[in-house]
Amino acid sequence: MRSCGTWTKERAVQGVDHFVSEAWLLGYLSGMAFVSSKNILKGTDNDSLYLWMDNYCKANPLKDEADGANDLYFELVRQKRM
Numbered sequence: 001m002r003s004c005g006t007w008t009k010e011r012a013v014q015g016v017d018h019f020v021s022e023a024w025l026l027g028y029l030s031g032m033a034f035v036s037s038k039n040i041l042k043g044t045d046n047d048s049l050y051l052w053m054d055n056y057c058k059a060n061p062l063k064d065e066a067d068g069a070n071d072l073y074f075e076l077v078r079q080k081r082m
Contacts, residue, residue: 001064001065001066002021002064002065003061003062003063003064003065004056004057004058004060004061004062004063004064004065004067004068005057005061005062006021006065007021007053007054007057007065007068008054008057008058008061011050011054021065022046022050024065025049025050025053025065025069025072026046026049028066028069029041029049029069029072029073029076032069032070032073033073036077038077038080038082040073040076040077040080040082041076043080044076049072052072052075053065053068053069053072056068056071056072
């Protein structure tokens with residue numbers, strides 16, 4: 001699994017890797033939403049998701065991207081009271 005340090009590094013450079021990280025996050029959250037039958041992404045724009053992950057990874061550079069994505073999923077569940 002890729003580290004949050006990699007996420008932060010790739011997000012700082014506009015290139016293909018930048019989009020790969022974003023696509024992975026959206027795919028992961030979409031999969032979690034499907035499996036849980038909780039439409040966590042409704043009403044949430046992609047830029048907000050990327051910003052949340054940017055902040056998470058800056059604060060936790062040694063964690064994995066999946067750790068951040070899981071925490072983001074549960075944060076959306078909490079915020080949307082699902």
